[in-house]
Amino acid sequence: MQSNHLLLEEPIRMASILEPSKPNFFPAMTKIVGTLGQQSRSVDIISGCLNAGMSVARFDFSWGDTEYHQQTLENLRTAIKSTQKLCGVMLDTVGPELQVVNKSERPISLEAETLVVLTPDQEKEATSNLLPVNFSGLSKAVKKGDTIFIGQYLFTGSETTSVWLEVSEVDGEDVACLIKNSATLAGPLYTLHVSQIRIDLPTLTDKDMEAREFLSKLGNLNQTLIFAKIENIEGLTHFNEILREADGIILSRGNIGIDLPPEKVFLFQKDALYKCNMAGKPAVVTRVVDSMTDNLRPTRAEATDVANAVLDGSDAILLGAETLRGLYPVDTISTVGKICAEAEKVFNQDLYFKRAVKNVAEPMSHLESIASSAVRAAIKVKASVIICFTSSGRAARLIAKYRPTMPVISVVIPRLKTNQLKWTFTGAFEARQSLIVRGLFPLLADPRHPAESTSATNESILKVALDHGKATGVIKSHDRVVVCQKVGDASLVKIIELED
Incomplete structure (x- = not known):
């Protein structure tokens, strides 16, 4: 790893810490990407997000159909006209995402120290001891002792809505696992992530190809910037090659935090941001203020985390669940902008x-x-x-x-x-x-x-x-x-x- 001194100017005067933050015509030099969805797709809320400092709107295609997102896009255009604020659009493709399918959408309670079977048979009903998955190759990819994670942790940060499993037996196409913590899974889909195991799925799905063909017909594909999302051990291993080809990088810390031990995540962040900065390519950091999905204020650790992402050299902060289905999308953007602005003042x-x-x-x-x-x-x-x-x-x-x-x-x-x-x-x-x-x-x-x-x-x-x-x-x-x-x-x- 490159030597990376703390990019902080010395000294910081206590007087400047006690001064109130001064508003500016732009909230911060660091950009804010807001994901639009359930709680943030009306013209009023999007206008509030733009005025609060959102400069890129993200559309997450891992859920919702194209008509849903098209309507949100129309609302964004209306909000841009009324606020007179320019806004970029980021389309997040589905990619090779493993998911548990719960057709009944009833909450499923999983109990620690009991067994649950993962099956590729999606016709079966999801229960406390049987979970259908959308991938038939799981049994070939894993072995006894491997760690599998299921839930919405990637979106919420709450351990009560996600579960850690340890593979205990592989039987044909089924995988029996020991549940390591009690949790309740809610909603129709949950993400499934196998720690440090390569899953043999194409990076671009059929759905993604459709998006690419559509862009091609518009004649804009050659102008569209393609950002690579780094979210597993494979992405870390091939980071330098990916950086050479990509127009920008998104550090998906929710996923990376599963493949890497907690004590290593900050090292990856510093090294990846340093390399992006030196290459002059935009770097985007995700998963910074999870608690603001349900709360009006971030935790002290989260506020510090945002500031450190700025000091490490991040171009933009990406908000996911916080704006997608969070209760305070506009306040979250405003708060993150203020933290970024303060960190920028002491950037060395x-x-x-x-x-x-x-x-x-x-x-x-x-x-x-x-x-x-x-x-x-x-x-x-x-x-x-x-x-x-x-x-x-x-x-x-x-x-x-x-x-x-x-x-x-x-x-x-x-x-x-x-x-x-x-x-x-x-x-x-x-x-x-x-x-x-x-x-x-x-x-x-x-x-x-x-x-x-x-x-x-x-x-x-x-x-x-x-x-x-x-x-x-x-x-x-x-x-x-x-x-x-x-x-x-x-x-x-x-x-x-x-x-x-």
Whole structure:
């Protein structure tokens, strides 16, 4: 593992701890992903989530049909229009998920030190001593002594709704297990996870393939970012290869916490986030404030956990059950945003910057050199904001890679394209995709033709960006602003001092 000093600035003054948190135009540089579902799919609640700081909405396809999610998406679009807040969309595919099927949906009580049989016969009824599963290869994958976990722990964090089993005997396709703790399973489906065992199932299910074909027909697949969700020992083993191919990484700590001993989870988090940061790829951490599913406040441990995820270098915090079916989705987003903002104030940017520069292979690319120079300049002159002109979003993402202490306003300039039959604008896609990157706040400029890239149009777009910064309170009179833009073939970093 790479050496990873605590990314914390010294010293923290007690006075600053006692000061009340100051609200800002954005709740935090770290982004918040909210899962939309039962408790959070109405236009009102989604609007509340957007105003509280949600910048990406997640749709979990492991439950609910496409019509259900489509209606939620329509509500999200309405909420975006009414709040005037940009929001990205994350589609979480089903993947090779093992599940226990309870057709009657009656709660099932399991008693410690008794036996339960797992069977692939899904026609049978789920009872306290027989649980049908959706996978016929379970008996071939496990052996006596293996650990199997069933329940909603991945979603709730409550031991009373999940059960640990130890395989005691394999009989044909059935697997008999000893129940290690008493629990009550509720609902139609529970996740089944076999600890540290490779389950031979395709990563993309038929349902996932349908989603991929649909994206292909829309012609957007080549623009869609694909994030890899690391959730088992296999993902840990092949992490470096996965990081090379993926556009971003989601650390599914609920699942990882089953495959790894509790004392190892934090090491994996630190190492994985470090590697993502150095590669300049967004990293998302899950399972941080489980208790807020039912409570208005997080536990002290959870609040500390959110802050540590920020200090470790996370781009975004993903909320699952807390917003999906939690009682306080808007309050949860607001609380997590406040914790992130406080952690960002003491993030050791100087140490991080040196480490990021050191990790870039020499000679440094032209774009990387401009991005790191822009951040260095902004920090030296104490700029209030960095404004970056971009069409693909790559330049702005590279600036954000160096974690500047001030927000990066990414001015995405749409390009006019034609396929001889119709004209289309590109840009909105790129703007929304930056909503998962820490410190990056997109602004969509007026569309223009590539030939119109004159200094006059650049100046008029810069004025719009500065006015936006002033209106939101991030830029004030006499502030300094660093601007990064392309002029012809050259890239330019300039410092502007604002008058009254």
